[in-house]
Amino acid sequence: WYLGIQIPDPNLPRVSMNRLKYPPYDPKVDWEKIEATIEQKPAQYTSYDVADPLRVGRVLLTSTTFQRDALNDYAINATGKDLYHWLEKYPAARGVETMRGFALGPLAYDIWLIDWSIKGGLGGHDAIALVEVVCDSDHDDLRLLMAQYKTTHNVELVDAIRKKYSGRKLERLLLSCLSLERPSDSLPVQATQVATDADALWDATRRRPRDEAITDVFTKRSRPHVAAVISLYSTRHGSSLRQDIKKVLKGSDYGHAILYILDGVKAKRDGHGAWRDAKMIMATMKGVGMKHTELQYRVVRAQWDKERFVAVRKAFKEHYGMTFEERIAEATSSYYKNIFFMMCQQTLDLEGGAEV
Structure with missing residues (x-):
């Protein structure tokens, strides 16, 4: 388990294309749906291929973490690239942080966020994502995170933090969190x-x-x-x-x-971070210019556990007098908005079937 949901064992070996990793799910069906989203668009002197992010998002969002894991194996076998890096080459999918989250799954996505943050992903605010992943996580999640970070990057997470933040107060805080x-x-x-x-x-x-x-x-x-x-x-x-x-x-x-x-x-507040997370999501949509990357990764991380996502959106409405969906409709547009709406749609059974 990680972030409140069951995830596949990250150390399971990749299976071949002619084997089902989690029967009866056959990733070939969803892979063909994703391939069908690629459309050729004309340009002034040439043409280029574009992935329809809404159709891709619909496939990924309606799949479980186990099904996406099997789909990722299939993508690697079929193209030599994992699912996100295969999608990344198509312009409409590039830069859509939600696609990365759905394709990687909760644990691998947090490992990517940590590495991206340590490498200075947000410029002058490079530690923000790292803080959000590490500083209020349960011990079981942190143990799994540290082990898989070592497997992925061949370096201990504590050593990566020491190297980046040596001598700073933040270093001592992060290492104290990771001391469990x-x-x-x-x-x-x-x-x-x-x-x-x-x-x-x-x-x-x-x-x-x-x-x-x-x-x-x-x-x-x-x-x-x-x-x-x-x-x-x-x-x-x-x-x-x-x-x-x-x-x-x-x-x-x-x-x-x-x-x-x-x-x-x-x-x-609620004592479990839902109000805080709602406030931080709203902060990405305030002032001049949206903070698109922070908005996307905060919503992606909030929605893994559907009950928690409902709590965050409830806190959002109570605090700001509008629903999360209403604010998203004001602040975003096109497929960007609709992908967020699809995430909300998945929690209807937990909210008594209210329409999004």
């Missing part, structure tokens, strides 16, 4: 430790900033414990922990990571 020292959320919250941590954070944000104390509280305490610390901090000190951290860390990658964890556990 956070206690289980099922353990009872200890009031004395909550009080100690609330006071430590007050000192860390009021006197000389001490990132070690901040990092320890947010990466080595259970989510219910951190939620209790946030509440007591406000009660005891008459100040917002979020605002104090935002002020003292001043928009740094490290500060972003701390706020990402904090917003995911706040008891006055």
